[in-house]
Amino acid sequence: MATGRTHRPATRSRGIPEATVARLPLYLRALNALSERSVPTVSSEELAAAAGVNSAKLRKDFSYLGSYGTRGVGYDVEYLVYQISRELGLTQDWPIVLVGIGNLGAALANYGGFASRGFRVAALVDADPALAGKPVAGIPVQHIDTLETVIREQHVSIGVIATPAGAAQQVCDRLVGAGVTSILNFAPTVLAVPDGVDVRKVDLSIELQILAFHEQRKAGEENLAEESAVRNAPTTAVSGVAAKETPAERAARAGDGPGPEGDLPAVMRA
Ligand SMILES: NC(=O)c1ccc[n+]([C@@H]2O[C@H](COP(=O)([O-])OP(=O)(O)OC[C@H]3O[C@@H](n4cnc5c(N)ncnc54)[C@H](O)[C@@H]3O)[C@@H](O)[C@H]2O)c1
DSSP states (O other): OOBSOOSSOSBOTTSOBHHHHHHHHHHHHHHHHHHHTTOOEEOHHHHHHHHTSOHHHHHHHHHHTTOOOBTTTBEEHHHHHHHHHHHTTTTSOEEEEEEOOSHHHHHHHTOTHHHHTTEEEEEEEESOTTTTTOEETTEEEEEGGGHHHHHHHHTOOEEEEOSOHHHHHHHHHHHHHTTOOEEEEOSSSOOOOOTTOEEEEOOHHHHHHHHHHHHHHHHHHHHHHHHHHHHHSOEEEETTEEEEOOHHHHHHHTTSSOBTTBTOOHHHHO
16 A cells, blocks of 8 residues: 655665565565465466466566576465565564554554564654553553654664644654654655655555546546447438437347337337
């Protein structure tokens, strides 16, 4: 779901392109599902379909990991899970700090997927003094004043921002100043960060807008297809003028459906 860009060159130090890195979590999710079902091996086609990726792209991506699979057998699921997890740095535990514990922050804190993927919520932080000490997902919310101490003591390198947009840059600056080098930003604003800090932005409304665009295009294509079907239908002479025949007219002429008047009673068609 994460969208946006990271402030990194298109190719990472070990020669793995950013686009490949962005697909690794998709492969990992599909592989974990296979692993849970104790599936030992998987073909590139099956895995590509499960991850929603083109299979040639998948084989190219895996070649960067030095993983080529075995002809006729496919890829070893467990080994690939290990390889991708190692590449993504998921073989170690990553403490994260979540800032802004409102509707979204509380939902994120309650999301079980962080822990199962190696991300430990080290602290929940909010500026509202009324929230301080209140448990959310079993973790007491801490006041923003403690942010730097929490980051230092818990060795946090990843921060998640779920504050209103107006507070996000200030929170970001404090996170970076305290040593955080990766930020996941949910606030609808562009953050300025120094070199060496990665920012990923999540915006569900942008995703919905992209879907709306595709919906609109699909509707347009359907209309065009209908218009073109009518335009390309065989012509028939009506009162001496060549006119396009609609599907209903064609069916009526063939005697297999209602005429252009549809289901009008016969008396009204006369
Ligand atoms: N990316 C998405 O898809 C998506 C979806 C929903 C909401 N949002 C965004 O997430 C943010 C939070 O939304 P919400 O509905 O949870 O809002 P909310 O008002 O319920 O919660 C915001 C929280 O941030 C806290 N806060 C404000 N200033 C702060 C600061 N300087 N330091 C620390 N905490 C601070 C507030 O006390 C509050 O608890 C908004 O920016 C919203 O636009 C994004």
